[in-house]
Amino acid sequence: MVAQAEQTVLWQPQPGPQTALLACPVFEVFYGGARGGGKTESSIGDWLQHSSEYGEAAIGIFFRRKLVQLAEVIARTKQLFPKLGGRYNEQQKTWTMANGARLKFAYLEKDADAEEYQGHNYTRVYVEEVTNFPSSAPIDKLRATLRSGSGVPVGMRLTGNPGGAGHNWVKRRYIDPNPGGYQIITESTEIELDGVKQTVSLDRVFIPSKIGDNQLLMRNDPTYILRLRQSGSEALVKAWLEGNWDIVDGAFFDEWDEARHVLPFQDFARVLANPGILRFRAFDWGSAKPFSCGWYAVLDKEYECADRILPKGALVKYREWYGASGPNKGLKMTADAVAEGIVKWERGERIRYGVADPAIFIRDGGPSIGETMAVHGCTWRRADNKRKAGWEQLRQRLVGHGGVPMLYFTDACEDTIRTLPTLQHDDTDPEDLDTEAEDHAADETRYAVMSRPWIPRVAAPPASSLPKHPGSYTIDQLIERTRQQRIAAEHF
Secondary structure (H helix, E strand, O other): OEEOOOOEEEEOOOHHHHHHHHHHHOOEEEEEEOOOOOOHHHHHHHHHHHHHHHEEEEEEEEOOHHHHHHHHHHHHHHHHHHHHHEEOOOOEEEEOOOOOOOEEEOOOOOOOOHHHHHOOOEEEEEOOOHHHHHOOOHHHHHHEEEEEEEEEEEEEEEEOOOOOHHHHHHHHHOOOOOOOOOOEEEEEEEEEEOOEEEEEEEEEEEEOOHHHOOOOOOOOOHHHHHHHHHOOOOOHHHHHHHHHOOOOOEEEEEOOOOOHEEEEEHHHHHHOOOOOOOOEEEEEEEOOOOOOEEEEOOOOOEEEEEEEEOOOOOOEEEEEEEEEEEEOOOOOOHHHHHHHHHHHHHHOOOEEEEOOOOHHOOOOOOOOHHHHHHOOOOOOOEOOHHHHHHHHHHHHHHHHHOOOOOEEEOOOHHHHHHHHHOOOOOOOOOOOOOOOOHHHHHHHHHHHHOOOOOOOOOOOOOOOOOOOOOOOOOOOHHHHHHHHHHHHHOOE
């Protein structure tokens, strides 16, 4: 799209992803990947095209997580829109274009903020940096605001980079179905209209962008890549430059290494058949949010598995039941149903004990969740819920001793493997993780390792490495010297 005023081209898409975005008729587009890929410019260009085509019937809204984050995009629109006859209302943070189209700026600091827009009608919804949102809940609510009584095609345009609290749900929804992008993903459902069953569908697509696609930035600011390389870790810079969604910088568990910590379930099943291996389970309750139940084996000796030796005392999470209906959304099952399901999972197994979040033992006008589950033969004891000590214990087991971990997961634990490596530090307390993220499997694993504390072996330094300097004494020498000083003082 080319916007013109007085025969001057004000904005036009660059070849590649930007051009693809403006030509894309798909309802929901996720655009992004690398930093410097022109995400904000693409959203602005999409609105210019949409508003130019549909005039006063075009009603858009542009979201960021925080109000202060809107300053940059608003500043950019102030450079462009007045030249096209646009008028800006500072108080309402709304543009009215010359043809009557309207674009509002707003923020969603909390998930509940999206509820304020229920009942509103928009033809375009833009959300920048969606990986800043821990869950998809506010985005899901905003979809319901996209409706048009005038036949204008509605659409949602989202942008973001790898990392952040929402990395998992964004990756699962947009990247995993087709990491290379441009493949349309369709969700369909059947409705009945005037007594006739019909199939309705919604499409979504991922359009990847990399810094190399933004040639305008490269020409105007050729040192930008150099500054990126100087402003982050190797992993972060790689993600910024390549838009690699498998690289997560600043992860809370940066000790994680899938090659070291994940075992094939089929191989471990043969190890699990040994009678000397103790089995137990751990549980993190959830209803609106997912619950997580994990089953663990305690190795009574060394075992060979998948061309490696698993050490004595290691924990292996060999199975999980993750109660989720979507990204960070629970199944809303009753405690009775969950207990029955766990008992069914365990048929034929001897589970020595179970540890669970102490919150399940709280009574609120009736039997606690723990008491309800016990009726079905699913009993628990209170887990040690110390967060920082628990995270440290988990880390120590991931590190292990001499390069050999003391905690493993089979590939049957898909949701643990998916969520654990991407968890981030809490902004206000770096020693704790961000609890707004999908941390349910991590919490359950924390309860498990705290039930089997492991103390790393610390090798004593060789005698030759002990510090030597004038005035150093052994304990015996120091005691004798002190005694002699006391005797001398008494005779003084």
